[in-house]
Each structure stands twice: as structure tokens, then as C-alpha cells.
Amino acid sequence: MMKKPSLRVIGLISGTSVDGIDGVVATIAGTGYDLQVDVIGGDTLAYPAALRDQALAVGAGAPLAIADLATLDDAIARQFAQAAQTLIDQYGPVDLIGSHGQTVFHRPRTAGSPSETHLAYSLQLGRGDLIAALTQCPTVSNFRQADIAAGGEGAPLVPPVDLALLSHPTRTRCIQNIGGIGNVALLPPWPAPRQTPPKVIGWDTGPGNSLIDLAVAQFTHGQQTYDRDGAWAAQGTPHPALVAHWLAHPYFAQLPPKSTGRELFGQDFLNQCLQDAAAYDLPPADVLACLTELTACSIAHSYQTFLPQLPDEVLLCGGGSHNQSLVSRLQAHLPTVTIQTTSAAGVAADLKEALAFAVLAYWRQQAFPGNLPSVTGARQEAVLGELWQPTPSASIGIGRR
Ligand SMILES: Nc1ncnc2c1ncn2[C@@H]1O[C@H](COP(=O)(O)OP(=O)(O)OP(=O)(O)O)[C@@H](O)[C@H]1O
Ligand SMILES: CC(=O)N[C@H]1[C@@H]2OC[C@@H](O2)[C@@H](O)[C@@H]1O[C@H](C)C(=O)O
Secondary structure (H helix, E strand, O other): OOOOOOOEEOOOOOOOOOOEEEEEEEEEEEEEEEEEEEEEEEEEOOOOOOHHHHHHHHHHOOOOOOHHHHHHHHHHHHHHHHHHHHHHHOOOOEEEEEEEEEEEEEEOOOOOOOOOOOEEEEEEOOOOOHHHHHHOOEEEEOOOOHHOOOEEEEEEOOHHHHHHOOOOOOOOOOEEEEEEEEEEEEEEEOOOOOOOOOOOOEEEEOOOHHHHHHHHHOOOOOOOOOOHHHHHHOOOOOOOHHHHHHHHHHHHHHOOOOOOOOOOOHHHHHHHHHHHHHOOOOOOHHHHHHHHHHHHHHHHOOOOOOOOOOOOOEEOOOOOHOOOHHHHHHHHHHHOEEEHHHHHOOOOOOOOHHHHHHHHHHHHHHHOOOOOOHOOOOOOOOOOOOOOOOOOHHHOOOOOO
């Protein structure tokens, strides 16, 4: 049998945790949802501390002159190009790069308003034209804009890739990413021969690790940045009244499609949580147990509230899938559901988001629409991303200015 033509594609993303650039190299063949994807390798390139601090500060609302924004955009693009080059050096040349960039600002559509006049706004730094110039490889970036222009939230974008790679012929699956922010895709069964795709719904569930990370950094005066394996929260006890109070935030009751970010579930939200917790005089372990419970409850409640029925399985991905306290609290709230990671279904849980942007770039090449209006709320499907071709004269060398 003739082998289908395939592309070698790099996918790159640094998410809302701003902990570093996840990259993956994959061979992709096929069309639309009928894809053959083979992961060749992956790696994470940590940000230099100063760049991470700056990206976090800007994301948290620190003022920035336009000239400094341009410098930051370029500095992040250089890191992304470096991450791509490291993968190219290790695994060989590629045909295409899909780079999500670094989200520093996300404003959802204004609730209840006609999306024509209140389009969402989402800003990812690390411009694709510079990545293309530095790597000499065609690069797709700016994936969220076309969905936003069509009246969508611009997020989450990964659910159609989940549909392609992780749907099951007979079982209903929720694919739950727990990054800085959490997001879910509900994949109904899709029996062979996989003709008309089933309707996928999805949304941002709220905080993933963002509040836990910020609290750990505060409690350890910056010595630690996350609750490794959930060990600290495991030493504490959640306080139900406090968690219930936090769950009363209107975001959790808002009907999907919906998206959010660190603008809502960031430092200000944590400050309010710590103020609320102070009234109960809770030790740090209990506060972390409460924040962990908030993430677990917000995920489970959103399934119970917005899904037509509970799934057979939840497949977790993202860094929060390593937080055992979080996973066991989620299991406690969804006792009838099997909870595993996407790795159990053949897609590495720590690489899935990066892989998604390789697939979205591949779809851009095919002019296949990469958004799902049933997830983002867009009025129509759209081909996502801007494709930047390298110009040989722009080859200026990585690391040189
Ligand atoms: N072993 C671990 N134990 C507990 N938490 C972990 C572990 N490893 C990673 N994490 C958490 O996962 C976070 C990073 O997750 P991930 O890289 O999926 O987020 P992200 O991609 O930046 O976010 P988003 O998906 O919202 O864009 C870390 O900040 C940390 O909180
Ligand atoms: C604006 C933005 O970067 N949103 C991220 C964030 O992190 C998780 C959640 O919020 C999700 O909506 C999205 O990321 C993934 C990659 C997505 O678009 O599917």
C-alpha cells in the first residue's frame, strides 16, 4: 500500500502557568479529523527567570510601554525559536512549526452582549514571523484571532484535536486539561468508520493550578512554585464552607461557551481567598487543601451542571494531572467515572497541548477549519492561524541580536 504523504511538524506552547515552553515533534498525515499522528519526541525549555517574571508581571497587569512590549514579544519569540531549534537539532529538520506563543492577556466576550460589538481579545506574545526567520521554517502563529473575529471566545482551541486523537468508538470521554487554567472537551462516542463527527462541547472550567501555584509561592517566599504531587495539600483538610463560598463566584454558574484566564483566577482572586481563610485562622496546608478542593469541585460541578450526562471516563492532561491530591479529590466528586490520563489512551499527558498546536498548524496548511463553534461560540468555522514563510535574507541566527 502507498504510504500517505506526511509532514514533520513542531508544536510549541507556553501556557498560563508561564513555566516554560513545551515542544513536540510529530509526523502528521491524513486530512481533517482522519489523521495519523506519530510523536517523535518532545522537550520543555524553561524560561530564563527574568523573562518568566516579566511575562507573569505583564500578564498580571504591570504597565508596559509599547517599545518594551515589542522587546518582550521578540524575547519570547527568540525563546520559542530556541525551543524549536533544540528539537530540530535532536530530531532532525521539520516542514512546519505551529507556535501558540505566550498568553499575556485574555478578555472573554462580554457576557450577555452581542458578540459583534464586544469581540473577545486575546494576546499571545512570541511573534511567528520572527520564529520563521530565526528557524528558517514556515511557522503558524496567532491561532486565536480568526475564531475571535468570528465572534468566538478564541478558547479553548484544543477540543477539535482531542476529537481527532482521543475519541472512543463506544465510550463518552471528557478530556480535562489542568494547566494554570482548566478546560474540558466532552467527546461523545464516535463509532467506526468515523463519518459525521459528533457534537463536541467544551469550556474553561476555571482555575487549574494557578491559585495553588500562587499560594505556594507566597507561603514559601518564592522558594517553591507549585505543590509537588499535591503533597502539601495532602497534609491539610479542606474547609467546606470556604470552598462553597468561593464556588459561588458567577463564573462557575455562567453557561458555556465560556473562557477565562489569570485575569480572573490570578493574584487578586487569591488575595481574596487568603483574606477569607484568615477569618478561620487556617494553616497553609489547609488553605492549599481548600484551593485544591476548589479546582476539583469546579471541574466536577461543571460536568454535573452543563453536561447532558456524566462521561464514562475522564482523561486528564497538563501538569495538574500529577497532583495526587487534586486527582483524588476529583475522583471523590465523580465516584462513578474512571479517571486516568490521556497517556493511557496513547497521547502523552504532558505533551498533548503542544501536540495540539502541531495539528492546528497542519490543519492551517490544509485550510481545514480548526475551531469548533460549539465550543468557542463562534458564529462559523474558521481556518486558524497566520502562516509565516521564512525569507532567506532574514536568516539572522538564533541567539544573535
Ligand atoms: N508533579 C507535579 N505535582 C503537582 N503539580 C504539578 C506537577 N507538575 C506540574 N504541576 C503543575 O502543573 C503546572 C504546569 O502545568 P501545564 O504546563 O500543563 O500548564 P500550562 O500549560 O502553563 O497552563 P494552561 O493549560 O492553562 O495554558 C505547574 O505550574 C504546576 O502547578
Ligand atoms: C487564552 C489562553 O491562552 N487560554 C488557554 C488557558 O489555558 C487553559 C485554558 O485557558 C484554555 O482555554 C487555553 O489553552 C488551551 C491550549 C486551549 O486553547 O485549548
